[in-house]
Amino acid sequence: MPQMTMIEALRDAMDVKLSDDPAVVVFGEDVGYFGGVFRCTAGLQAKHGETRVFDTPINESAIAGMAIGMATHGMRPCVEMQFADYVFPAYDQLTQEAARMRFRSNGQFTCPMVVRMPTGGGIFGGQTHSQSPEAIFTHVSGLKTVIPSTPFDAKGLLIAAIEDPDPVIFLEPKRLYNGPFYGEHGGESVGWASHSAGEVPEGNYSIPIGKADVRREGRDLTILAYGTMVYVAEAAVKEAGIDAEIIDLRSLVPLDLETIRASVENTGRCVVVHEATRTSGFGAELIAEVQEACFWHLKSPIARVAGWDAPYPHAAEWDYFPGPKRVAQALSKAMEN
Amino acid sequence: MPQMTMIEALRDAMDVKLSDDPAVVVFGEDVGYFGGVFRCTAGLQAKHGETRVFDTPINESAIAGMAIGMATHGMRPCVEMQFADYVFPAYDQLTQEAARMRFRSNGQFTCPMVVRMPTGGGIFGGQTHSQSPEAIFTHVSGLKTVIPSTPFDAKGLLIAAIEDPDPVIFLEPKRLYNGPFYGEHGGESVGWASHSAGEVPEGNYSIPIGKADVRREGRDLTILAYGTMVYVAEAAVKEAGIDAEIIDLRSLVPLDLETIRASVENTGRCVVVHEATRTSGFGAELIAEVQEACFWHLKSPIARVAGWDAPYPHAAEWDYFPGPKRVAQALSKAMEN
Amino acid sequence: MTKKPKLTFPRPPARPDEIPDFSDVDVGQPGAIGVPPLDLLAKDSRPYANGLIRVMNSGGKPVGPWADLIADQDASALRQGLRDMLKMRAIDKRMLNAQRQGKTSFYLQCTGEEAIGCAFQRTLQKGDMNFPTYRQQTLLIAADYPLEAMLGQLYSNAYDPLKGKQLPTLHSSRKHGFFTVSGNLGTQYIQAVGWAMANALTGDGGIAAGWIGDGATASNDFHSALLCASTYQPPVVLNIVNNQWAISTYTGMASGNSRTYASRARGYGIPALRVDGNDYLAVAAVSKWAVQRARSGHGPVAIEWFTYRAAAHSSSDDPSGYRPKDEAAAWPLGDPVDRLKTHLIYRGEWSEERHIQTEVEILAEVTEAQKKVEAAGTLVNPGSMSASLIFDGVYAEMPEHLRRQRQEMGI
């Protein structure tokens, strides 16, 4: 099976869909000729032509608005926001328009579109190239929010997202583009080439949106994570020496509550991890759901480890990033009771 | 003491600050000559002049952006978004700019400004005149988010917000503009004139941002609510016949966790109520904090009653609105264990 | 020449207690402006963008080259136009009344602006798509949208094609080329551009028409629409309905120092025209030209329809608080119904008697439909909308959490 980085896997997903379905178009800032600042669309314009893969002016709400016009017409746009930090001008179009089309027109107009964006920190990008805005999308009914953590999942989920009849926010943990990241800034960098999840089948396959993946089975505690934090959780589990179950959510909305519930009922303990700022982050939603679903099984409070409630600070990035040490501490503390 | 509606109380707060402080300016769509579609600024332009109170073009990000320019210069703009549903185009300016100025300039530029907006449903406004977007602001560090439930609080909090050195999102529950609303669509409408909280002192007074108000003392259960839901909670408590403590949060960020903790430690039960859609709503944050702070005191799972995860449906508004019946059910259920 | 910097605050020509004053409005002369070639460039469109294209003179006689462009329109087509406008007016009258009686929560008239949507729509083909605002119900009327559907939505009852999910007046009918109206101003404008791009990419032969009010030209989406239309050159007609007011705010707040909205569009490199929107013949002629231009691959075009919002902004609004009561009557370009009527009479194809008779007939038709539709329920007498519909259509397939919530609701 071919070995791919996450960038290659995403590109392959778009390539497959561009080849499969003439309704698919790909566009965004620097996405066409150049192939994207992270190279996710490199070669696609040369292969599929300028009418299928093209550049746009620097206006994120225009990108979203054009995509909505095309999607309601019947096409399947898959657009890129250069960084998740730049999606905010498009927030109105995405949440008040794309998300609402089907409902407000009683099904006359629907909006099958994907909005890809690199998310998360750890690349010394400062406050405007590091943010994780998933929670402002998970709050919005009508949107699905997806975030892969492996090349295999990235391709399968992106194909599923493009084929989905509804708008999908597709977050790409940029720290995982080239390899897994275990949260140690100074640590050795490993590429996807030497990781089993870097094996990516050719052609069309998809991973259903809404199914979590149990990345590690364990009996003592359940860790809920997604994106980069899945690896940080793995590192923390090693560090703390606790037999934790790690669930990679993959899809935040819809959420695979069944998998979560089964695990927490079993372990009785739960730690939630994300990189976004803590207050009103998606971790809050997870805790709310878990405590409601599993209250009588809980042996200790559900803990969350998250980005501090501050802008991503350029120089203090590694004090900000919720690394394995902080997660390990939370694990140990959760085991105290 | 004068008796005021919430509209009059808000107007009075702006009037006081416009008189007090030459740096204060008030602007927004239809805010100047006409005095706002909800009349909150009626008469202020005539009294203070066009350079202090003025109309704007219909562009919410421009309103926010101009306010930021003025605030960083040293003025204290208090601007209106005509409906909270129309704040989304300004989301980028508010969250990436206003909220970040102080931090990113290391204190050289600061942003004392207030963004007022009518929020919530119950006026047959359909999906674009009814939304409650507080959670997309509470997630953003650097912003404060405030929501009064009485004329007295509205004036005191708005003055505090205008005097605050940082940007404040000021949500005004439009269903409370003219009187308390207990959640029964068909119910008798009561005005503020006959309610004790309609008594509003003249002149300058303020209510500290970050202090909750215990609206009803009780021993069996704690209800966390804000805005319109405070009254719905009151009605539900009557309906369920439970001795619940009702806490009106008033400020979501910063949150008065001490008051909440003291209450829940006492009652051992907690129900969280809001009108915004459930998933990733501010209720999730409340539950996350309460279960962490009070885990060992909890006798039953923390419940939340919230808007369904759907757009506000025009005709089915009263099936959507989390009314006293739904809240009462949650109270009773919480008492079962 | 040196002075201190001071802000300007655009003001309307008159406030409530003043005398209406449109002396600054230069209405030009009917027939004075020519018909440009279909492949008109922005740089050559200055006279069209800064002038005002008019066809009928005060006696109802069509004059000039734009009149020639639609000389083939026979009287029956124009009588149809008149009937469309009268139907709209009858609906506005009846439904405002219904709102006053508490039978619906909200209503919004388009009085004075009827010619624009009515004449434009009749130039479109099946498959073309309008991206309207709440004030373009005329597009539906002229697309022969069933009265039951329109009124049904206004009453949110069983006749409502949207099943009560959306506000009255925010209609949607894909079949009638009427995109689902948003409550958020401006958003549809860039969507129209995206749709037109899909027209070009799929080669389906259709075009798109964006609609926006003068006030909403201030929105960001106005900018992004003009920008992307200029860049990609899709087949889109970008309509700006300048009715002088945005709720209580005078149009000067959005136009600032620009001469016209058309000239603002021209700055984006899009050819633009400015047209008397109360002149049915001018609207018909320019619409025909613009739609043909877009369809035949000459790219986007912008049209400023110059008109006046004669009624209140909506049923929630009372304009006596911000403008003179009699301002509409002072509008120098008259009333679209009166003017088309005058033209048809001038042409010997209509009479005062037929007009009155037609008004009566149409009002009867609307009233009858209204009675029928009201029988299915109004706000004072609600029909039975199913609460479970709240969870339908949020997604194509209902996800687990919505299923749980529906169960919690007990249905």
Next chain:
Amino acid sequence: MTKKPKLTFPRPPARPDEIPDFSDVDVGQPGAIGVPPLDLLAKDSRPYANGLIRVMNSGGKPVGPWADLIADQDASALRQGLRDMLKMRAIDKRMLNAQRQGKTSFYLQCTGEEAIGCAFQRTLQKGDMNFPTYRQQTLLIAADYPLEAMLGQLYSNAYDPLKGKQLPTLHSSRKHGFFTVSGNLGTQYIQAVGWAMANALTGDGGIAAGWIGDGATASNDFHSALLCASTYQPPVVLNIVNNQWAISTYTGMASGNSRTYASRARGYGIPALRVDGNDYLAVAAVSKWAVQRARSGHGPVAIEWFTYRAAAHSSSDDPSGYRPKDEAAAWPLGDPVDRLKTHLIYRGEWSEERHIQTEVEILAEVTEAQKKVEAAGTLVNPGSMSASLIFDGVYAEMPEHLRRQRQEMGI
């Protein structure tokens, strides 16, 4: 003339393996365009917005009325300008190097655009405020911003006035009239308008200057800035730096069918001028005119500075992937340093020798400062930024939840 609607996709004049081609760029003639009155109106600004204001001819001789406007600038002021530009160039050189050595995470040059910020800044007064992008470091240089502060931020060390909170290159210095640069394109443009409104409302005598790149003119805030400036007429100079590229995207993507960015601004009713940004004298002259206009109460003005981004977009970018390697050399308007040098030599106030000597001196000054600042830490050798600073300055007063988080961090 009928064809099927097809989309256009603007393309640069040449791609990597092609020969640079600026034959479509009409550079006009130095001295050909006059100096308008300070109270120039938008409608009268067409020749300025569509033309190109130039002062120096190829021999370095200043010609025409704009030259006369700054005839009072003595040679020492111009030598200062040259030194400013050389200093910027030395910093760019040293710091790109430092980035390549891993001493800082990110760097961004402004090569080829030095004249614009350097000459503009020298026309401002204390109290005026620039709202720059990341590519206007020249404004700081010409405001005599201390090298230690600038380099300190690039290294995020103890010299950093922002204490490591913000990215290198996103500077901020209120004292030097340099607003905190945002990473989000465009946002500063409407803020500049707001600041200028505050200038007018408080009567403090200051003005604001907004800055934006050609690519970012596509942003919504460009629109809202022009709109609000047109409506309220505050004392603001709206600068557009058209350097032909936005990362890999050619300027045609943002300009679409508009002739110039200046003409787009003119569509908003704002008088606009287009200027050779590589001609220090042209920049100095037009800046002087524009700043005086704004300060003396004649309202906003927009200036398109026509230039070329000679370097990569940033240290993360390699332009050989999207444009010919030698495109910069083919730019018809030359290099700003060369041209000012030529002028000073023409004037008998400079020589090749002095130039080389000055370059050496300035490089030495920068290198020395760099060594000093590097001693306080770089990315490979980090200084000790306190982690607790994360919680400082999120709010004026630290709220309880941040205090708890700081405790949790264990500091």
